[in-house]
Amino acid sequence: MIKTETIIALATPAGAGAIAVIRLSGQDAITIASKHFKSASGKILKEQKSHTIHLGYIMDGENVMDQALVSIFKDPHSYTGENVIEISCHGSPYIQQQIIQLFLRNGCKTADPGEFTLRAFLNGKMDLSQAEAVADLISSDNAASHQIAMQQMRGGFSNEIKHLRTELLNFASLIELELDFSEEDVEFADRTAFKELLARIQKVLQGLIDSFAVGNVIKNGIPVAIVGEPNVGKSTLLNAFLNEERALVSDIAGTTRDTIEDEISIGGIGFRFIDTAGIRETEDVVEGMGIKKTFEKIEQAQVILLLVDGSKLLVNDQKLKNTVIDFEKIKNKNPLKPLVLL
Numbered sequence: 001m002i003k004t005e006t007i008i009a010l011a012t013p014a015g016a017g018a019i020a021v022i023r024l025s026g027q028d029a030i031t032i033a034s035k036h037f038k039s040a041s042g043k044i045l046k047e048q049k050s051h052t053i054h055l056g057y058i059m060d061g062e063n064v065m066d067q068a069l070v071s072i073f074k075d076p077h078s079y080t081g082e083n084v085i086e087i088s089c090h091g092s093p094y095i096q097q098q099i100i101q102l103f104l105r106n107g108c109k110t111a112d113p114g115e116f117t118l119r120a121f122l123n124g125k126m127d128l129s130q131a132e133a134v135a136d137l138i139s140s141d142n143a144a145s146h147q148i149a150m151q152q153m154r155g156g157f158s159n160e161i162k163h164l165r166t167e168l169l170n171f172a173s174l175i176e177l178e179l180d181f182s183e184e185d186v187e188f189a190d191r192t193a194f195k196e197l198l199a200r201i202q203k204v205l206q207g208l209i210d211s212f213a214v215g216n217v218i219k220n221g222i223p224v225a226i227v228g229e230p231n232v233g234k235s236t237l238l239n240a241f242l243n244e245e246r247a248l249v250s251d252i253a254g255t256t257r258d259t260i261e262d263e264i265s266i267g268g269i270g271f272r273f274i275d276t277a278g279i280r281e282t283e284d285v286v287e288g289m290g291i292k293k294t295f296e297k298i299e300q301a302q303v304i305l306l307l308v309d310g311s312k313l314l315v316n317d318q319k320l321k322n323t324v325i326d327f328e329k330i331k332n333k334n335p336l337k338p339l340v341l342l
Contacts, residue, residue: 004082004119006032008103009111010096017091022099024085024108025116030072032107033085036060037070050074058089060102066095080116081123129157136219143268144218164204171197217302221263221272225301227294230278232309238262238275246275258290259297274301 006026012019024033034046039056048054052072058065066089073084089095104110112118114135121131133152140146151157174194226234239246242262260275274297277290298304 006108007111007115007119008100008108009116010100011086012091014093016093020089020091020096022087022089022096022103023111023116024087024103025078025080025082025111025119026108027075027083028107029083029085030074032103033070033087035106036102037068045070045072048072050077058087058099058102060098065098065102066090076123076125079125080119081125082119126153127155127158129161130155133157141263142218142265142270145270148215148218160204160208164201164208167197167201167204171201218269221270222303223272223274223297223301224303224305225274225276225294225297226305226307227276227298228278228307229309230280232278232307234278234307235260235275237305237307238273241273259293 004026006024006028008022008024011021011023030046034044036059037045037054037056038059039045039054041054041056043054045054045056050072054070054072056068056070058068068090069088071086071088073079073086075082075084078084087099089099100110117126117131117134120126121128126134130153133149137146137149137153140149174197226237228234238260242264246260246262258277261272263270263272265271276294276297277287279291279294282288282291
């Protein structure tokens with residue numbers, strides 16, 4: 001275990017609430033906490049077993065700061081692999097800051113962002129992919145992103161990497177063996193098995209590449225660009241999806257000059273809808289900048305919703321559809337993104 005100074009930070013979101021949790025981690029965490037905790041049972045905190053919770057009072061000398069529950073986690077059986085104390089106190093911002101300042105004056109230092117997870121990584125409690133998954137889990141806002149983060153935090157991705165490493169080492173050893181005895185008329189590796197091993201490695205690598213693309217889309221939301229000519233109802237459609245007046249709606253064509261984005265969850269998957277400026281020929285400089293940005297969003301989108309006025313199905317609508325398709329052909333060598341005509 002890496003021996004470091006004791007750190008402290010608020011583990012729950014800042015602001016008022018019923019309960020707040022303050023976390024300490026470090027070699028001296030339990031000793032420092034014991035000096036400022038008076039157990040309701042009269043027991044000495046530092047003499048208690050790991051993974052126990054104790055009711056008592058946070059004390060600043062003879063002054064009672066708050067009644068709290070204090071949890072003990074002794075190394076190495078803790079989140080960080082160090083001695084950890086978690087103080088569950090009342091959620092007043094004043095109480096939170098007074099307790100934190102008390103411990104800062106008595107041997108603790110303020111934790112840097114992500115430092116608890118960093119220490120867990122450095123102490124071998126998790127690998128790099130699991131550490132990254134902690135942040136993804138905290139920020140997950142739909143069922144799909146939550147499931148992926150949980151799988152990664154439980155070691156799913158790490159196990160795939162370990163398996164791939166084993167296969168690569170096996171492959172490298174066979175290559176090295178062949179090279180060492182290349183002048184001998186001896187075939188050490190069965191060629192069929194050799195090709196099968198190479199195929200398995202390629203399949204695993206391709207699977208990891210594909211999973212990154214899928215995971216990235218789920219994590220950030222599937223970008224859906226709403227495009228069309230001015231005043232066909234793109235902003236109205238966005239507001240209908242979001243069930244709120246997110247975008248300004250007007251009978252005047254060309255109202256939307258910049259993109260407006262918002263995300264909703266459908267079937268446990270996040271969709272990031274993008275309202276764009278209407279596509280048309282214009283001499284207005286500002287509107288032209290908005291149209292240019294529309295095409296940038298088309299390039300970034302995974303799905304394009306092409307909205308047309310059903311009562312005015314003219315050649316212009318087909319021209320607009322052709323414009324988007326031509327743009328895709330030029331900008332992307334990959335197959336066309338789904339283009340939905342509404």
